Amino acid sequence: xxxxxxxxxVDDEESVRDSLYNWFIEDGFEVACAENAKKALSMLEAGHFxxxxxxxxxxxxxxxxxxxxxxxxxxxxxxIIMTAFASVETAVQALKDGAFDYITKPxxxxxxxxxxxxxxxxxxxxxxxxxxxxxxxxxxNIEDIVGNSPEMxxxxxxxxxxxxxxxxxIITGESGTGxxxxxxxxxxxxxxxxxxxxxxxxGALSEDLLESELFGHEKGAFTGxxxxxxxxxxxxxxGTIFLDEIxxxxxxxxxxxxxxxxxxxFVRVGGNKEIHSDFRxxxxxxxxxxxxxxxxxxxxxxxxxxxxxxxxxxxxxxxAGDIQLLxxxxxxxxxxxxxxxxxxxxxxxxxxxxxxxxPGNVRELENMIERAIVIGNGKEIRLKDLPISTSVxxxxxxxxxxxxxxxxQQILDKLDWNISRSAKLLKVDRVTLYNKIKKYNxxxxxxx
Numbered sequence: 032x033x034x035x036x037x038x039x040x041v042d043d044e045e046s047v048r049d050s051l052y053n054w055f056i057e058d059g060f061e062v063a064c065a066e067n068a069k070k071a072l073s074m075l076e077a078g079h080f081x082x083x084x085x086x087x088x089x090x091x092x093x094x095x096x097x098x099x100x101x102x103x104x105x106x107x108x109x110x111i112i113m114t115a116f117a118s119v120e121t122a123v124q125a126l127k128d129g130a131f132d133y134i135t136k137p138x139x140x141x142x143x144x145x146x147x148x149x150x151x152x153x154x155x156x157x158x159x160x161x162x163x164x165x166x167x168x169x170x171x172n173i174e175d176i177v178g179n180s181p182e183m184x185x186x187x188x189x190x191x192x193x194x195x196x197x198x199x200x201i202i203t204g205e206s207g208t209g210x211x212x213x214x215x216x217x218x219x220x221x222x223x224x225x226x227x228x229x230x231x232x233x234g235a236l237s238e239d240l241l242e243s244e245l246f247g248h249e250k251g252a253f254t255g256x257x258x259x260x261x262x263x264x265x266x267x268x269x270g271t272i273f274l275d276e277i278x279x280x281x282x283x284x285x286x287x288x289x290x291x292x293x294x295x296x297f298v299r300v301g302g303n304k305e306i307h308s309d310f311r312x313x314x315x316x317x318x319x320x321x322x323x324x325x326x327x328x329x330x331x332x333x334x335x336x337x338x339x340x341x342x343x344x345x346x347x348x349x350x351a352g353d354i355q356l357l358x359x360x361x362x363x364x365x366x367x368x369x370x371x372x373x374x375x376x377x378x379x380x381x382x383x384x385x386x387x388x389x390p391g392n393v394r395e396l397e398n399m400i401e402r403a404i405v406i407g408n409g410k411e412i413r414l415k416d417l418p419i420s421t422s423v424x425x426x427x428x429x430x431x432x433x434x435x436x437x438x439x440q441q442i443l444d445k446l447d448w449n450i451s452r453s454a455k456l457l458k459v460d461r462v463t464l465y466n467k468i469k470k471y472n473x474x475x476x477x478x479x
Contacts, residue, residue: 036151037061041071041085041097042113051084054140055147068092068100075104081154082131082147087114087121095125102129107157109150113138176209176216177360178353182345186213189342194220199292199337201277202315204344207394210315211275213342218271223311226270229263234276241284243300245291252301264297267310277337278318278329289333312337347389347396354385357393361400362412369404376412387419436471439464448475 038060040051048064055062063080065071067089074080083101087094098110112125112133125133131150134143176187193200194217202210211230218228236244243253247262263272280288291297292312296305314337323329347354358376366373389395403416439457446452454464467473 035061036082036154037063037080038082038084038147039071039074039080040064041066041068041083041089041094043067043086043089047086054144058144058147060147060151068094068097071097072100072104075101075108079105080108082109082111082150084111084113084147087112087125095121095128098125098128098130109154111146111150176212177356178350179356180350180352182350183353186342186344189340190216190220193217193340193342195222196340197311198339199311200313200340200342201320201338202313202342202344203320204315204317205346205392206317207392208344208346209393210317210344211273213344214271214273214313214315217313218273218311221271221311223270227267228271228273229267229310230273230275231263232275234279238281238284241280242287246287246297246299247302247306248300249302252299256301259299262297262299264291264308264310265306268308269310271311271313274312274314276316277314278316278320278323282330285330285333289330289336292333292336347392351385354396355381357396358384358400361397362404365401365404371404372410374404374407374410374412377414380412380414380417383414383417383419432471435467436473439467439471440473443468443473443475 038055040048040055040062041064042048042051043066045066048066052062052064063074065074068085069092071083071085075083085094085097089097094112094114098112101108101110109131110125110129111131113136114121114133115136123133131153132146134146176183176190178184190213200214200217202213204210214230215228218224231241231244233241239253243260243262245262245264247260247265248256250256250259274288287297295309296307298305320329320334320338324331324334347357358381362374362376384396384399391398399417399419400412402418403412407413407416439453442453442456446456450461450464454461457464459467
């Protein structure tokens with residue numbers, strides 16, 4: 032515990048300084064000594080000490096004045112006052128001025144050791160909290176939301192505006208668009224970020240399991256319930272609960288969820304005690320909840336209770352301008368995780384990805400890049416490393432001419448621009464095919 036905790040002993044009696052120095056060195060502290068307040072303040076100006084153990088009665092500047100100056104120099108330093116019994120009132124005043132504690136002379140070695148250990152524990156807890164806070168804050172940058180298209184800039188603006196409120200949020204979008212990432216961004220930028228973000232994948236659980244997962248259960252509530260168990264709402268106290276695939280929950284669970292959202296109270300399965308929890312709820316769905324409301328498949332009152340703010344994430348095909356940024360991001364991510372040198376992507380492969388529809392959205396793109404890095408050789412991802420058709424998808428065509436152009440390009444690429452075989456497959460003669468190639472300015476990808 033005491034490793035790297037620094038201690039400054041301030042006392043005008045050399046025998047006291049020496050004995051305490053040897054004592055706490057053996058306990059693992061980094062120890063320094065000063066024979067008076069002036070020397071101690073000079074040492075504090077030169078460097079930080081976690082704990083200062085100071086006598087209150089010293090020639091020149093006394094311990095009280097030194098303590099007041101320490102508070103100015105280093106407000107985080109822990110000061111412990113040593114005093115004779117007759118000066119206890121003075122020591123109490125030091126406590127009021129911010130001292131950690133005091134101990135009377137002659138002191139019991141065990142009492143002093145216990146007091147210093149408590150102070151050291153506080154130093155280390157503060158250090159650990161700072162580390163944890165920095166890690167939590169850094170979450171905002173670990174999983175950056177990649178994209179600078181107008182569509183994604185609107186999403187980011189919505190995230191920024193909603194983060195500081197406690198309103199319920201529904202995030203909508205196709206599978207793989209990054210709904211959970213947006214939920215994490217909202218939580219990480221909110222005042223609740225130092226409390227848990229609890230995720231529940233509603234679609235993966237049956238009604239009974241979901242009830243137990245959300246509300247917890249008491250020992251013996253059902254077969255296999257061997258212990259009391261906190262539910263996700265209880266764990267999310269002070270933080271955020273993210274309910275993914277909210278559109279899959281049953282009618283009974285919709286009623287239960289509405290009651291909890293309105294009262295912030297619930298009862299564990301098999302219990303009878305009301306439990307209060309202060310949480311914010313964020314939901315996500317790839318379903319049309321409004322349509323489900325119209326079809327009586329989702330409660331209207333729950334829908335409006337959840338849908339205070341709606342953030343819609345566009346599919347990747349509607350923000351093709353972000354594909355290069357995402358490709359670069361995932362290449363860097365997986366090259367780092369695989370301890371490989373950073374690679375690039377050939378223009379032909381990037382172009383084909385920008386033309387592809389990505390029905391699986393960003394999740395599919397990420398999987399594609401990871402796979403290409405694993406199976407590919409060399410310093411770049413090539414078109415042949417991508418598990419997608421070399422054609423432009425039909426849905427990207429805007430006219431019959433565009434459809435014809437894309438189809439001819441697909442056949443030519445598929446047959447490596449063998450004109451005879453391509454014409455036969457297209458059921459046209461070679462002259463017609465040449466005319467189409469000229470008309471649409473089709474070219475063989477030389478880098479393929």
